[in-house]
Amino acid sequence: MTNVAPAPLLQVEGLTKTFGGVLALDALALSAGSGEVVGLIGPNGSGKTTFFNVTTGIYKPDAGSIVFKGKNLAGASPQTIHRAGISRTFQRSRLSLPLSIFDNIMIGAHTRRFNGLVFNLVCRGAFKHEYERMVEAARALLKVFEPELTDRLFEPVMGLPMIDRRRIEICRALISEPSLLFLDEPSAGMTHEETHALMDNILRVRAVHSSLAIVIVEHQMGVIERITDRCAVLNFGRKIAEGTYREVAGNAEVQEAYLGAEL
Amino acid sequence: MAREQGKRASILPGAAVLAVVTAYVIAILGADKQNTILILFGAGAAVVVLAGLFGLLKPIGRSFAAHETAFNWLAILAMLLIAGVFREEHFVLLLLVTLMLYAVAALGLTIQFGYAGVVNFAGASFFGIGAYTSAVLTVHTALPHLAIIFLGGVTAALAGAILLPPILRTSGHYAAVVTIAFALLFRSFIEVNDVLGGPQGLHLPGMQVFGWSFNDNITVGRWDISFYMSYFLLSLALLIFAFGLVQRLERSWIGLNFDALRLDETAASCFGIGVARWKAVAFLLGNMLIGFAGAVSGMVAGFVAPSNYTFADSLILVSILLLGGIGNAWGAIVATAFVVIVPEKLQTIQEYRFLLYAVMVILVLLFQPEGLLPRPVRRYFQS
Numbered sequence: 001m002t003n004v005a006p007a008p009l010l011q012v013e014g015l016t017k018t019f020g021g022v023l024a025l026d027a028l029a030l031s032a033g034s035g036e037v038v039g040l041i042g043p044n045g046s047g048k049t050t051f052f053n054v055t056t057g058i059y060k061p062d063a064g065s066i067v068f069k070g071k072n073l074a075g076a077s078p079q080t081i082h083r084a085g086i087s088r089t090f091q092r093s094r095l096s097l098p099l100s101i102f103d104n105i106m107i108g109a110h111t112r113r114f115n116g117l118v119f120n121l122v123c124r125g126a127f128k129h130e131y132e133r134m135v136e137a138a139r140a141l142l143k144v145f146e147p148e149l150t151d152r153l154f155e156p157v158m159g160l161p162m163i164d165r166r167r168i169e170i171c172r173a174l175i176s177e178p179s180l181l182f183l184d185e186p187s188a189g190m191t192h193e194e195t196h197a198l199m200d201n202i203l204r205v206r207a208v209h210s211s212l213a214i215v216i217v218e219h220q221m222g223v224i225e226r227i228t229d230r231c232a233v234l235n236f237g238r239k240i241a242e243g244t245y246r247e248v249a250g251n252a253e254v255q256e257a258y259l260g261a262e263l
Numbered sequence: 264m265a266r267e268q269g270k271r272a273s274i275l276p277g278a279a280v281l282a283v284v285t286a287y288v289i290a291i292l293g294a295d296k297q298n299t300i301l302i303l304f305g306a307g308a309a310v311v312v313l314a315g316l317f318g319l320l321k322p323i324g325r326s327f328a329a330h331e332t333a334f335n336w337l338a339i340l341a342m343l344l345i346a347g348v349f350r351e352e353h354f355v356l357l358l359l360v361t362l363m364l365y366a367v368a369a370l371g372l373t374i375q376f377g378y379a380g381v382v383n384f385a386g387a388s389f390f391g392i393g394a395y396t397s398a399v400l401t402v403h404t405a406l407p408h409l410a411i412i413f414l415g416g417v418t419a420a421l422a423g424a425i426l427l428p429p430i431l432r433t434s435g436h437y438a439a440v441v442t443i444a445f446a447l448l449f450r451s452f453i454e455v456n457d458v459l460g461g462p463q464g465l466h467l468p469g470m471q472v473f474g475w476s477f478n479d480n481i482t483v484g485r486w487d488i489s490f491y492m493s494y495f496l497l498s499l500a501l502l503i504f505a506f507g508l509v510q511r512l513e514r515s516w517i518g519l520n521f522d523a524l525r526l527d528e529t530a531a532s533c534f535g536i537g538v539a540r541w542k543a544v545a546f547l548l549g550n551m552l553i554g555f556a557g558a559v560s561g562m563v564a565g566f567v568a569p570s571n572y573t574f575a576d577s578l579i580l581v582s583i584l585l586l587g588g589i590g591n592a593w594g595a596i597v598a599t600a601f602v603v604i605v606p607e608k609l610q611t612i613q614e615y616r617f618l619l620y621a622v623m624v625i626l627v628l629l630f631q632p633e634g635l636l637p638r639p640v641r642r643y644f645q646s
Contacts, residue, residue: 090530103519113516115516122516128643156641176535
């Protein structure tokens with residue numbers, strides 16, 4: 001367990017976000033250290049996805065700090081936050097369906113590719129060189145997830161089953177070699193077996209990139225139990241419990257949040 | 264790559280189709296009886312529909328895709344051949360020049376609308392800005408005319424830059440409304456501006472390049488060649504440049520950035536893609552191409568007037584993209600050919616051409632929503 005790490009990779013303090021009169025995040029504190037897998041659970045509407053959206057810069061927080069690698073990123077643009085080393089997937093798969101597998105993964109590689117106009121339009125030799133390196137990088141990453149997909153690199157994503165789309169989404173998030181990965185309900189819309197296979201993939205990624213920190217939102221408790229080191233439970237935007245899955249699952253307040261208070 | 268190396272489609276089906284299409288275009292352009300033209304159009308449509316029903320279009324498409332470089336050269340050759348056949352016909356050559364300049368403008372719009380998803384309902388206005396720039400500069404300065412064409416594109420891009428702040432702050436329909444407002448403002452501005460000739464417009468002299476006057480007829484040996492041939496060659500060169508630019512853009516990381524922000528702005532920004540930056544690049548590059556085409560068109564016509572650059576003309580440009588297949592450079596060119604040639608040859612339809620376009624767009628959106636030539640999945644390098 002890494003809960004004694006001196007300065008965690010991500011340290012969120014007092015994070016607050018309101019939408020109109022709704023308090024979506026209420027002075028939330030959360031940390032994640034290098035190599036740690038943190039689960040984020042809680043009933044629907046408890047603020048899990050809002051937490052991701054605020055920490056990745058899609059929404060600006062009303063108060064609080066998001067210290068990542070020693071720098072406060074609260075209120076920074078999504079681009080700045082991504083460049084600092086945070087990457088994510090989305091609850092509802094947000095791949096670009098008409099584009100190929102390769103193109104989708106390359107969207108995530110924006111910080112690794114050279115985007116100059118002259119380089120792209122005129123220096124085609126140099127561009128081809130970089131392109132070939134990128135094809136190799138995409139293949140190598142896909143191989144961890146589903147070797148069969150490496151042969152279909154230039155087919156559109158449109159025709160692929162949900163599990164492959166999830167895999168590609170995670171590859172898109174990983175190709176930039178982030179230090180912190182947010183996974184927003186990776187099992188949504190998949191069968192039990194598919195979820196299991198995807199979790200195997202995630203564990204393998206973890207084994208390969210031992211310093212990668214992962215924060216995962218998940219509704220399937222089996223997944224949380226299997227892959228997280230620690231988890232935090234949210235309810236109405238507040239953290240009501242934190243600890244290992246076993247500790248949290250036994251907590252009375254957590255059970256009440258999920259099942260409702262006894263009358 | 265294993266799959267791609269498999270069986271390479273033969274060049275023959277594509278070459279045969281290109282030959283037939285060239286002959287067909289020559290027949291259409293050369294026909295002058297309305298009945299002949301009607302029969303030719305009917306036959307052309309029937310052949311395409313039948314080929315589609317019998318599944319012949321796929322192998323033809325594969326043949327084109329597998330020998331892209333060769334077909335790009337053959338297409339240029341076909342255009343030169345068509346121009347050669349009609350070397351004495353002012354009207355036909357002017358029609359071809361108009362077609363190619365509109366195609367360049369449609370390619371500019373492809374960068375904006377087709378790739379980056381920035382709608383532009385002021386295409387004709389930027390075309391007009393290019394044309395007015397060339398008119399003012401040829402009349403009032405001694406700048407070389409090729410430089411003036413370049414400046415026409417630059418001016419159109421700069422004028423477009425004024426629109427960037429409102430376009431970047433709005434999205435979807437609202438950004439479209441900004442460009443519509445610009446199109447209407449542009450026309451009013453030109454109409455009340457006495458320096459620019461007001462509603463009567465401006466006249467400009469013919470083009471000259473290195474002392475060679477474009478408005479003189481050319482005699483080569485026994486051949487008398489229409490003076491429009493010079494403009495034809497210039498427009499063809501511009502079209503080749505625009506096509507090459509658009510294709511390279513698509514086959515680069517920049518084209519990928521454009522696609523990413525068109526399809527999902529939020530996701531794109533979460534991966535570090537600067538949405539405003541790439542929208543601006545697309546808008547400026549697109550307007551620059553449209554401005555180049557406008558500048559040449561002003562010189563070809565020898566005359567610019569506000570009524571040539573109306574909102575209706577902008578809508579035609581947008582409908583060209585919808586017809587041809589959004590984001591497909593070849594689709595834009597084929598659709599431009601259709602939109603320019605049909606009303607010119609079918610005199611009876613002239614007054615009703617907007618009705619015809621409207622019906623065509625509706626039919627295409629209903630039965631082939633991705634356009635006549637849907638955009639294929641990106642390949643970064645030619646085969």
